[in-house]
Amino acid sequence: MDSLVNRMDMGSSAPPHSCKISMLWNWYTIDTCFIARSWHVKSKGGFAGSCIGVFFLVMVSQWLHRFARxxxxALITKYSQLDNLAKEADSEASYLLIPPQPELYTVSHRWLWKPLVADGVRPSTTEHLIRGxxxxxxWGLSYMIMLLFMYYNGYIIISCILGAFxxxxxxxxxxxxxxxCLADSNDLDKKCCR
Known part of the structure; x- marks a missing residue:
């Protein structure tokens, strides 16, 4: 009977490799999970690989930020060389005047289909899709990094910080x-986690 009780006790305990997830600062290495169940770290080598991967993930986000800029x-240079920014601003400036009722103009959304400035660079549809x-x-990568931070694992946070640096x-x-910067300097660093 004792052996049956022992087997039942062993069967009710947690599995040997369950995820350790804490919403408090922690230094867990083995049995940590990040983002999904499939990212379950079961060894010190796996955890070291995760830290190195996170480090490079943050570096890739910095590269992507620079690449987009x-x-x-390159688009500004291309268009300025093609037509020297089209000095036809006078013909386009008529709609840039502030309407008598700016609230109605804003609500009408007519501005959505017109260029913001008369003498700026307007990318083609394909170029705009690439920029988007x-x-x-x-943006998605920034949120993934934020989610990694929210595991409050000291090693992962240090890896993120070093990768960003x-x-x-x-x-x-x-x-x-x-x-x-030549490109849109007003909104360079207004994205999440920048």
Whole structure:
């Protein structure tokens, strides 16, 4: 009878490799899980690989940020060389005047189909789709990194911080100190986790 009780006790205990998830600061290495059940770390080597992978994931996000900005700069350069920014601003400036009732104009959404400025660069539909895709990738990656932070694992957080630091050093070494860029300098760093 004792052996039956022991077997029942052993059967009711947690499985040997269950996920350790904590919403408090922790230093767990073995049996940690991140993002999905399939990312279940069962060894120290696997955890080291996870930290290295997270480090490079954050570096890739820094590269993608720079890549998207360079694409914008390339578009501006392309269009400025093609037509020297089309000096036809006078013919287009008529709709840029503030309407007598700005609230009605804003609610009508007529501005959605007109360029924001008369003498700026307007990408083609394909180029705009590429820019939107790059932004979506960068935005999604930023949220994945945020989710990794929310596991409060010290090693993963340190990996993220080091990846951001080294990625920023590598991919922004030649940016001007003023922070200005040829492409849309007003909204450069207004995305999540930037």
């Amino acid at each position: 360079e694409y914008d700069v 895709g790059l932004f979506t990738l960068e 080294l990625g920023r050093l590598i991919f922004t070494y030649n940016e001007p100190l003023s922070g200005n």
